[in-house]
Amino acid sequence: MPALDLAWIRSQFPALAQTVGSHPAIFFDGPGGTQVPQRVIDAISDYLIHSNANTHGAFATSARSDATITEAHAAMADLLGCDPDEIVFGPNMTTLTFAMSRAIGRELSTGDEIVVTRLDHDANVAPWRALEERGVVVRAADIDVEDCTLDMNDLARQITPRTKLVAIGYASNAVGTINDVAEVTRMAHAVGALSYVDAVHYAPHGPIDVRAIDCDFLACSPYKFFAPHMGALYGKREHLTRLQPYKVRPAATQTPDRWETGTKNHEGMAGVTAAIEYLAELGQKTGATGDRRAALLAAMTTIQAYERGLIKTLIAGLLEVPGLTFYGIREPECFAQRTPTVSVRIEGHTPRELAKYLGEHGIFTWDGNYYALSLTERLGVEDSGGMLRIGLAHYNTAAEVDMLLAALGEIAV
Numbered sequence: 222m223p224a225l226d227l228a229w230i231r232s233q234f235p236a237l238a239q240t241v242g243s244h245p246a247i248f249f250d251g252p253g254g255t256q257v258p259q260r261v262i263d264a265i266s267d268y269l270i271h272s273n274a275n276t277h278g279a280f281a282t283s284a285r286s287d288a289t290i291t292e293a294h295a296a297m298a299d300l301l302g303c304d305p306d307e308i309v310f311g312p313n314m315t316t317l318t319f320a321m322s323r324a325i326g327r328e329l330s331t332g333d334e335i336v337v338t339r340l341d342h343d344a345n346v347a348p349w350r351a352l353e354e355r356g357v358v359v360r361a362a363d364i365d366v367e368d369c370t371l372d373m374n375d376l377a378r379q380i381t382p383r384t385k386l387v388a389i390g391y392a393s394n395a396v397g398t399i400n401d402v403a404e405v406t407r408m409a410h411a412v413g414a415l416s417y418v419d420a421v422h423y424a425p426h427g428p429i430d431v432r433a434i435d436c437d438f439l440a441c442s443p444y445k446f447f448a449p450h451m452g453a454l455y456g457k458r459e460h461l462t463r464l465q466p467y468k469v470r471p472a473a474t475q476t477p478d479r480w481e482t483g484t485k486n487h488e489g490m491a492g493v494t495a496a497i498e499y500l501a502e503l504g505q506k507t508g509a510t511g512d513r514r515a516a517l518l519a520a521m522t523t524i525q526a527y528e529r530g531l532i533k534t535l536i537a538g539l540l541e542v543p544g545l546t547f548y549g550i551r552e553p554e555c556f557a558q559r560t561p562t563v564s565v566r567i568e569g570h571t572p573r574e575l576a577k578y579l580g581e582h583g584i585f586t587w588d589g590n591y592y593a594l595s596l597t598e599r600l601g602v603e604d605s606g607g608m609l610r611i612g613l614a615h616y617n618t619a620a621e622v623d624m625l626l627a628a629l630g631e632i633a634v
């Protein structure tokens with residue numbers, strides 16, 4: 222596996238040079254949103270200087286805006302492995318998923334069932350629970366609390382001949398567990414149900430191939446993979462053309478435009494293209510030849526391998542910290558089943574106190590439930606501050622992991 226050029230990578234992200242007092246800033250808050258390369262900032266500025274207009278006008282800046290939108294769809298399609306008209310952009314994954322649940326709900330009737338999981342972020346739960354007011358029954362698949370993996374037997378029990386949709390996370394934004402989304406999609410299709418994959422947490426950590434998964438929908442959030450604050454959704458063309466969105470009458474009737482209601486975030490889309498170009502260049506630097514899709518697959522595979530190295534150091538170190546409770550997969554032989562996102566608690570300190578202490582030392586982590594509410598409730602930590610989440614990205618280093626472990630070692634004793 223080719224090595225990542227960490228010096229080049231870090232030089233691309235101006236935010237990484239920040240300090241907190243005398244401490245270098247260490248960004249372990251990636252699952253909440255990642256930093257952006259300089260070219261993303263430049264692309265946004267460039268759009269606002271040279272292309273700022275609404276769409277489909279008879280003048281230059283409007284034509285450039287149309288081109289910006291077309292390029293962003295093509296770039297996202299290369300990242301996910303689909304066609305550009307199967308990509309829908311929106312403000313964020315949550316809003317896109319509510320829009321899609323409203324549209325899918327139009328096809329459902331009383332007694333139809335939807336399966337969600339207890340591992341998931343609420344953005345892939347609440348939009349489906351909202352359909353309960355139409356008489357839809359929502360069933361939740363359980364987890365194995367020992368290692369925070371999905372209980373596949375329970376999932377199989379929850380899927381019935383009445384199931385119309387299975388909502389599944391690609392990876393948990395709290396404990397990093399990666400689900401076998403291709404298998405879950407197969408289980409959904411076996412009863413004629415759709416699969417709706419939440420890839421928000423997984424997207425910055427590995428390659429995605431929606432055709433290989435065969436999912437019907439896959440949602441992600443570019444701001445978690447080095448782009449601006451936006452959401453993006455893949456939908457199989459047959460669904461995006463069949464389902465009826467709630468839209469204004471003069472808006473386009475063709476897909477994907479009819480799903481992108483109102484004026485779009487053009488500068489955000491310029492930034493998304495630039496972030497994907499950054500990843501493609503990273504892939505080329507690892508030796509990839511061929512088109513942008515091939516470069517992106519190479520980039521994400523190399524990132525995955527690099528991050529697995531960091532996970533080993535991080536988890537081995539955490540398990541040595543006195544009084545630490547670790548939630549999730551901890552055996553090195555199972556690390557292919559997790560992202561570099563871990564959640565812990567340390568006896569005698571609330572997760573908030575830990576995050577605050579680390580923050581004062583320039584180390585940015587999250588505390589609470591990060592909207593993975595069903596999980597924190599299932600683990601019994603919701604009423605006592607949730608967990609401390611440490612989320613690594615490919616721009617993090619082994620030295621930063623060591624600094625985190627040293628800081629936790631100090632507060633734990």
Ligand SMILES: Cc1ncc(COP(=O)(O)O)c(C=O)c1O
Pocket residue numbers: 252253312313314315316342344345390392393394419420421422441442451452
């Ligand atoms: C796994 C997961 N799903 C969904 C979301 C919601 O994404 P958005 O903020 O784009 O609505 C998040 C955000 O943290 C997430 O981590």
